[in-house]
Amino acid sequence: MATQILPSVDNRHRKDFGPTTCPERLLLGPGPSNADPVVLKALSQSPIGHLDPFYVDLMSEVQELLRYVWQTDNRLTLPMSGTGSAAMEATLANVVEPGDKVLIAIKGYFGHRLADMAGRYKANVFSIQKDWGQAFSLDEIEEALKEYRPAVFAIVHAETSTGVCQPMNGIGDLCRKYDCLLLVDTVTSLGAVPLYLDEWKIDLAYSCSQKGLSCPPGLGPFTMNERAEDKMNKRKGKVPNWYLDVSLLNKYWGSDRVYHHTAPVNMNFGIREALRLLAEEGLDSSWSRHKNNSQLLWDGLENIGLELHVKKDLRLPTLTTVKIPKGVDGKAFTKYLLDNYGIEVGVGLGDLSGKVWRIGLMGYNSNSKNVHKILDIFKTELPKFRV
Numbered sequence: 001m002a003t004q005i006l007p008s009v010d011n012r013h014r015k016d017f018g019p020t021t022c023p024e025r026l027l028l029g030p031g032p033s034n035a036d037p038v039v040l041k042a043l044s045q046s047p048i049g050h051l052d053p054f055y056v057d058l059m060s061e062v063q064e065l066l067r068y069v070w071q072t073d074n075r076l077t078l079p080m081s082g083t084g085s086a087a088m089e090a091t092l093a094n095v096v097e098p099g100d101k102v103l104i105a106i107k108g109y110f111g112h113r114l115a116d117m118a119g120r121y122k123a124n125v126f127s128i129q130k131d132w133g134q135a136f137s138l139d140e141i142e143e144a145l146k147e148y149r150p151a152v153f154a155i156v157h158a159e160t161s162t163g164v165c166q167p168m169n170g171i172g173d174l175c176r177k178y179d180c181l182l183l184v185d186t187v188t189s190l191g192a193v194p195l196y197l198d199e200w201k202i203d204l205a206y207s208c209s210q211k212g213l214s215c216p217p218g219l220g221p222f223t224m225n226e227r228a229e230d231k232m233n234k235r236k237g238k239v240p241n242w243y244l245d246v247s248l249l250n251k252y253w254g255s256d257r258v259y260h261h262t263a264p265v266n267m268n269f270g271i272r273e274a275l276r277l278l279a280e281e282g283l284d285s286s287w288s289r290h291k292n293n294s295q296l297l298w299d300g301l302e303n304i305g306l307e308l309h310v311k312k313d314l315r316l317p318t319l320t321t322v323k324i325p326k327g328v329d330g331k332a333f334t335k336y337l338l339d340n341y342g343i344e345v346g347v348g349l350g351d352l353s354g355k356v357w358r359i360g361l362m363g364y365n366s367n368s369k370n371v372h373k374i375l376d377i378f379k380t381e382l383p384k385f386r387v
């Protein structure tokens with residue numbers, strides 16, 4: 001056999017960057033939040049096979065604990081390999097058929113993302129809109145359901161771009177009355193803000209690993225109930241996204257345990273540990289912890305003369321939007337916090353760009369020590385930025 005002559009290796013991109021060492025950061029922005037060190041330890045174990053009997057048991061444990069944090073009995077509950085957006089896309093990809101009417105309640109950045117995604121799955125997309133900082137009333141939702149008669153109604157529970165927590169009571173009943181599926185974004189609420197999937201008659205939901213669950217980003221918890229499953233099973237065509245097709249994924253996550261894709265096993269070690277810690281703390285304790293720490297933050301910010309963007313009864317415990325005072329360069333201040341204190345605070349997105357800071361207190365980071373720290377820094381450093 002003739003020897004193959006190989007070209008010489010092109011070394012132009014061979015750079016000596018040195019080992020990866022991350023700066024220490026306190027992540028008090030819109031996410032990710034710092035992961036619990038116990039979770040990081042679990043995550044750093046050597047990978048095992050994604051069909052190893054130990055791993056298969058771990059998968060079932062993750063599913064069971066996700067049912068606990070979501071307060072649901074849904075069989076089809078699993079972490080999508082990917083971030084929250086992958087799970088978001090999975091909810092739409094599995095139930096939306098071309099031409100289906102999908103109604104999105106938009107009151108912030110992530111409502112727009114839902115509408116964009118639904119359109120890509122060829123839905124007939126309609127929306128109702130509110131100013132960024134407000135929530136929808138039941139009457140507004142009922143009126144829209146009556147007018148559009150959608151197959152799916154989607155709404156964000158915890159809008160990270162605005163700091164609004166959408167009241168959920170009664171929305172599920174309306175969706176049953178008008179015979180549509182209720183799809184809810186719980187990315188910034190899962191584990192941290194009261195959420196009762198079955199009680200609230202939510203048919204499909206998704207979340208992320210990097211906020212209330214105190215785990216790094218990389219998994220997107222997903223769940224659907226029998227109503228949603230029924231719509232998926234009656235589809236005329238295949239789910240137009242192979243990777244996110246729940247009927248295929250369930251052959252791996254269900255009892256068959258058939259290979260679908262190589263699971264990110266370490267991420268699942270991490271989320272299993274994060275969920276275990278949350279179960280140990282108890283959901284109600286975690287919810288109260290988030291509520292108490294956010295109250296401490298809100299009082300402290302108001303005491304130093306800052307104004308909050310959202311009225312009190314709609315405020316989200318995990319994410320607070322603070323109005324940037326007139327004359328202050330909001331971006332320069334967040335850069336200063338990062339450069340001098342290693343603290344990340346978010347700036348506004350979309351309609352709130354340049355108008356607010358976004359302070360997150362999520363999962364592991366929701367504690368009074370962090371609240372006092374950020375308040376002290378605002379108190380001493382912000383005056384330097386006022387003109």
Ligand SMILES: Cc1ncc(COP(=O)(O)O)c(C=O)c1O
Nearest residue numbers: 083084085110158160185187208
């Ligand atoms: C409300 C909401 N939905 C969806 C997403 C998308 O999640 P990810 O960035 O993990 O893909 C985010 C991200 O922060 C979010 O806050």
